[in-house]
Amino acid sequence: MLKLKGAGKIFSTQNGNTKALENVNLTVARGEFLSLVGPSGCGKTTVLNIIAGLEKTSSGKVYKEGREITGAGPDRIVMFQEPALFPWLKVIDNVEYGMKVAGLPKKERLERAMHYLKMVHLTRFAHYFIHELSGGMRQRVALSRALAMDSDILLMDEPFAALDSQTRSILHTELQQIWCATKKTVIFVTHNVEEAVLLADRVVVMAANPGRIKKEYRVRLARPREPEHAGLVRIVNQIMKELKEEVEKVARSEYDSGWTLQKSTFLLSPDSNVGGNI
Amino acid sequence: MWEGIFRTGLWPDFLFPSPLGVFSNIMEGFGDHSFIIAIGASMKRVVLGYSISLVVGLSLGLVIVASRFLDETLSPLLLGLQTLPSICWLPLAILWFGIGEDSIIFVVAVGSVFSISMATLGGVKNVPPIYLRVARTMGARGLKAYTSVVIPAALPTIITGMKQGWSFAWRALMAGELLSPKDGLGYILTLGRDLHDMNQVVGVMIIIVIIGLIIDKFVFGRVECSIRQRWGLNRA
Numbered sequence A: 001m002l003k004l005k006g007a008g009k010i011f012s013t014q015n016g017n018t019k020a021l022e023n024v025n026l027t028v029a030r031g032e033f034l035s036l037v038g039p040s041g042c043g044k045t046t047v048l049n050i051i052a053g054l055e056k057t058s059s060g061k062v063y064k065e066g067r068e069i070t071g072a073g074p075d076r077i078v079m080f081q082e083p084a085l086f087p088w089l090k091v092i093d094n095v096e097y098g099m100k101v102a103g104l105p106k107k108e109r110l111e112r113a114m115h116y117l118k119m120v121h122l123t124r125f126a127h128y129f130i131h132e133l134s135g136g137m138r139q140r141v142a143l144s145r146a147l148a149m150d151s152d153i154l155l156m157d158e159p160f161a162a163l164d165s166q167t168r169s170i171l172h173t174e175l176q177q178i179w180c181a182t183k184k185t186v187i188f189v190t191h192n193v194e195e196a197v198l199l200a201d202r203v204v205v206m207a208a209n210p211g212r213i214k215k216e217y218r219v220r221l222a223r224p225r226e227p228e229h230a231g232l233v234r235i236v237n238q239i240m241k242e243l244k245e246e247v248e249k250v251a252r253s254e255y256d257s258g259w260t261l262q263k264s265t266f267l268l269s270p271d272s273n274v275g276g277n278i
Numbered sequence B: 001m002w003e004g005i006f007r008t009g010l011w012p013d014f015l016f017p018s019p020l021g022v023f024s025n026i027m028e029g030f031g032d033h034s035f036i037i038a039i040g041a042s043m044k045r046v047v048l049g050y051s052i053s054l055v056v057g058l059s060l061g062l063v064i065v066a067s068r069f070l071d072e073t074l075s076p077l078l079l080g081l082q083t084l085p086s087i088c089w090l091p092l093a094i095l096w097f098g099i100g101e102d103s104i105i106f107v108v109a110v111g112s113v114f115s116i117s118m119a120t121l122g123g124v125k126n127v128p129p130i131y132l133r134v135a136r137t138m139g140a141r142g143l144k145a146y147t148s149v150v151i152p153a154a155l156p157t158i159i160t161g162m163k164q165g166w167s168f169a170w171r172a173l174m175a176g177e178l179l180s181p182k183d184g185l186g187y188i189l190t191l192g193r194d195l196h197d198m199n200q201v202v203g204v205m206i207i208i209v210i211i212g213l214i215i216d217k218f219v220f221g222r223v224e225c226s227i228r229q230r231w232g233l234n235r236a
Helices: A044-052 A091-102 A106-119 A135-148 A165-182 A193-199 A230-254 B002-008 B019-031 B034-066 B068-083 B086-097 B101-125 B129-137 B142-177 B185-194 B198-231
Strands: A002-013 A016-028 A033-037 A059-064 A076-079 A153-157 A185-189 A202-207 A212-218
Touching: A002 A044, A016 A044, A016 A212, A033 A044, A033 A193, A044 A076, A044 A153, A044 A185, A076 A135, A076 B129, A091 A106, A091 A135, A091 B142, A106 A135, A135 A165, A165 A193, A185 A193, A193 A202, A193 A230, A202 A230, A212 A230, B002 B019, B019 B034, B019 B198, B034 B068, B034 B101, B034 B142, B034 B185, B034 B198, B068 B101, B086 B101, B086 B142, B101 B142, B129 B142, B142 B185, B142 B198, B185 B198
Parallel strands: A033 A185, A033 A202, A076 A153, A153 A185
Antiparallel strands: A002 A016, A002 A059, A202 A212
């Protein structure tokens, strides 16, 4: 179980302090798939980095299984928006990297790496260099590298944001299957609401200025889920409505209050004569 | 064209040699093994000097980058010293080591050490932070993160610095050997000047350029190319 207690984060820059997070309380059960959505700048990545131990809280604490998190560690693997694979290593060595650091024997490393490469259907490319793969393949290698660590918690920071929609939907299906098979705790940060609802058991909507948790939605739909499913679309719409308010607020603050989102105005084309010449 | 200008006879042949003369001089030099011996002596010095500067330069760079204090204090100094032509070290070298083998090797080492350490420094500093974050979440920290991520990530820059260091070393060697007591390419060059044998001077110059090029292309070029290939930097 993962627990954030009153977590706050203040970034100090040359232009003063920014309150990135304020009083975030969040509990993630073991084996849960949780999505964090919110407008840009609401601190969802910061929450993830704090859980990963890559950033420290300014106030509040983070606990994993009752023990406080103080630094990064291989029990909480992060998958970043970019693949961040090491270009000097072959695909297979990249997947083995974490296990090598952990000091696993060569044979076991290779077996496990091949197992997880098989999960993302890339065994054929095991001895390729990173630059020889496409963007989607690279992200799949990154996924299998993260999975190969066999950590109980997987933190994903918009891992599919840079991919084209076809590749992304393939990876969505793969990720659902892998999650069902491994039952890891997954925290998935995204700005794509459909993606969040499609994948998660629970979607947490965050608000900005300062970053905080606004609302939670349970997604009780059977898996594997399809994006066209009516129940799914309904939840997506609910969340979208909630988010629209937030996005508007952020935009207004960025444009010095001189910005409004036009609502439900009729879009009329000026050369339409509405049948006047009958 | 060169031969044509020579034949106009504008300058006497001890100022402007003919290519044929230079060519026959090179052949002669190789024929009586004097060039081979000179090249051997020069190569020995440059290899020794360059190895010393590799070891010192790499460790200097790695040590400096590990500490913010050292970085702030020593980096400007290194940069300043890098702009100092290696021949300026010669008087100092002579006072420290006397005229001879040691001072030449010292000049070679000092000539290339700064560009190697600067490149190491720059390479390590420019390692994308995301690699380090990956390493940290994978459980690699301290020395392990350094050897498994930082150094390989900095390698292309370091190799470029080593290549540059090599050309500095080669130049420094020639400067140092002008004072050489007995052998080496630089020595033959000076000898040629002293004897007004312009054929020999130009011949040696050509050999110096060719050797410099060959090593640059075939040793460093190969290494650099294979690394770039690996990283996928060769594709436009």
